[in-house]
Amino acid sequence: MKKKSTGKGLMLIGSMRTRDVTVYLKQGKMITRPSHSEKSGCNTRPQFVQRQKMRHSVALWKMLAFCETMFTQHLTAYNNFLSLANRLPVVYVPKGVQEKASFLMPGIPVSDGTLPALQLQLGEVNGIPALLTDIKTDEQVFHEKLWLYTAMQNIEGGMPRVRFSMREVSRLEMTTVDGRLALTGEEFSDEMKGWALVRVIDDRCSPQTIVTRCTLYQQYTTEEALQEAAKSYGGLTE
Secondary structure: OEEEEEOOEEEEEOEEEOOOEEEEEEOOEEEEEEOOOOOOOOOEHHHHHHHHHHHHHHHHHHHHOOOOOEEOOOOOHHHHHHHHHOOOOOOOOOOOOOOOOOOOOOOOEEEEOOOOOOOOEEEEEOOEEEEEEEEEOOOOOOOEEEEEEEEEEEEEOOEEEEEEEEEEEOHHHOEEEOOEEEEEOHHHHOOOEEEEEEEEEOOEEOOEEOEEOOOHHHHHOOHHHHHHHHHHOOOOEO
């Protein structure tokens, strides 16, 4: 709606809609009528799936944002993260929980940049749990830093929530396995944790995602979980 100031007051040109009422001019008279949109309650399956995906992505970002992160491929780190997180499996949680619930799963992005991605996998070194990398022991890179992200699946007040932490690791902490570096320790056997190792050189970084053995999220990805969650929102529409 356009507004024009006149000597007699404010003139309306077009229409103005509030939450419940639409106001407009017709033949010089001001008309009011109830506002109603057929689309306001629309909740088709594709719409519901996308909304659930977005809510979970936002919940993950709110947890990850407590750490120092590098997402350098979009205008903002937030948009960069959301673009990548859109590829994750969709989890379905009933209304009232979804806004805060978050789930540990493989593929959660923790960085995005122009350096080559490190190949990471969970395994063992001499019987000790380990995070295996493809970093060659004889590969020395000037100004290189290694950031280790740890994600932990918690149940807080009956609500699943992922907590993230980050610390810089030294090559001196790492073990050599077939000419490549690995981090070892009993923590890497924890099925409620996940990890990502990010290579950082000045203002550049490698694009990395979480590797984990956690499977808790899977029970929230089923058709039954979708239907239960949708029911709490009033069900799906055709």
